[in-house]
Amino acid sequence: MEGQGLISRSEGAVLVLSNNNPQARNALSPEFYTALGQALEDAACDPGIGAVVLTGEGGHFCSGGDLRQLAKRRELPLQERRARLEGLHDLIRALRDFPKPVIAAVEGAAAGAGLSLALACDMLVAARDAVFSVAYVKVGLTPDGGATAFLAEHLSRQVLTELCLTGERVSGERMHALGAVNRLTEPGQALSQALALAAQVAAGPERAMARIKTLCRAAYANTLTQQLEAEAECMVRSQDTDESREGIGAFLEKRPPDYTKLRRRGN
Template sequence: MSAAADARPPIRTRREGRVLVLVNDNPGKRNAISPGLYAALAEALEAARDDDAVGAVVLTGADRYFCSGGDLALLAKRRELSPAERREKLEGLHGLVRLMRGFPKPIVAAVEGGAAGAGFSLALACDLLVAARDAVFSVAYVKVGLTPDGGVTAFLAEALPRQLVTELALTGAPVGAERLHALGVVNRVTEPGAADDEALAWAERLADGPQRAAARIKALCHGAYQGEGLPAQLDREAESMVLSQADAESAEGIAAFFDKRKADFSALR
């Protein structure tokens, strides 16, 4: 790899209105996890969290490929580290996943080509997933004698039965976007080359919505899968509704309903 390639920033960012687009940019390796990727994504999300001009995020990959997972040349060197050092390295991915799940604004994954290993984990860590019809996903770890990380087994278990999650993890077999869409893992399927545009259009609509209500909804949806049962979720829903009823966003939304007009939340951010 050239010095210029080594110096390439791990992500490219751009703004499309109120949407922040984050592009995993390592196309020479099908956007495999590059050094600094997790930190760069975390830094961008932390800045966007406090930026009222950002209402939603799209996560995608350069050159029509989402992410091929961990760079095996880098992972092979982990053998030289102590267990504690290997665990510390994993925190880059796991800390990013925690940040994404707690992020108050919608994150939409746009998957072209494919997502494997930790790339699949990152796609599933997003709130919504748009994929091209020919995109392929894989829990690929077992093929190189590794085990899943990044929360992929937890995310898949939210939608799939144990037997199917076990099959995907034990075989590492590729599964197409259309099958995952039928199973409820992928939200929307597009023609090849259209996933980015569809994800951006969806994110733009979400970014124009009530931001505080969206943050509460995200928290409720994630909390519903924590295994604490209906009583705990009822409490969370009640707390959220109490806050929402007093919020200026609901005042505008309800007024717009009665006025038969589109709600305008722009002045309430």
């Protein structure tokens, strides 16, 4: 399905959502915010969707905010500028809190808020020559969209500060070395590799994977005591599910588990 700002299609149990503004290297737009937010809301309730791949049309992931629109915002009152920014931040929160796996497939530019969108996903597949940058400083602005929070999970304070103060372009290869990219591909192969990874996790146990996502997000802020408590709570709940019955039963019977039948039954 194609809409202004977003193209969506299904690849089996994987929903592919593609930023569709190639003339502006997929700069963000209000239409994209609305369409992506709605697509994620719908996908969360769709038992036929097990994972999502987020990508961009025309050889670029996302070049960030539309500077022509941002320039006009200086004329708005401070509170209205803040309200406009929350459109981006709501989208970042929607990606973070989405209950199913989300994988970014990055070719070309992932700059500014585009970098934030990519890093907000659960996993990231990137071409070697993809370009990531925290480019705000080059136009007299400061990072948003959680860029500093996401990068801080991988970088020392010194390296984070350097990238934000210089706006230096970082290749997909370096981002992989820093641990921010799960899988590195040759140019033009990011989407196909992301689809393969998404298909693998889409076949998994939906409720268990949602709990795993929550645990992984919390692990960076929790103390060991807090994380042990969170893990214990998730484990005891997971033990009493049809998913664990199917998974353990399949292991003991030496057969592949079939979690998709549970989704069809709504379990």
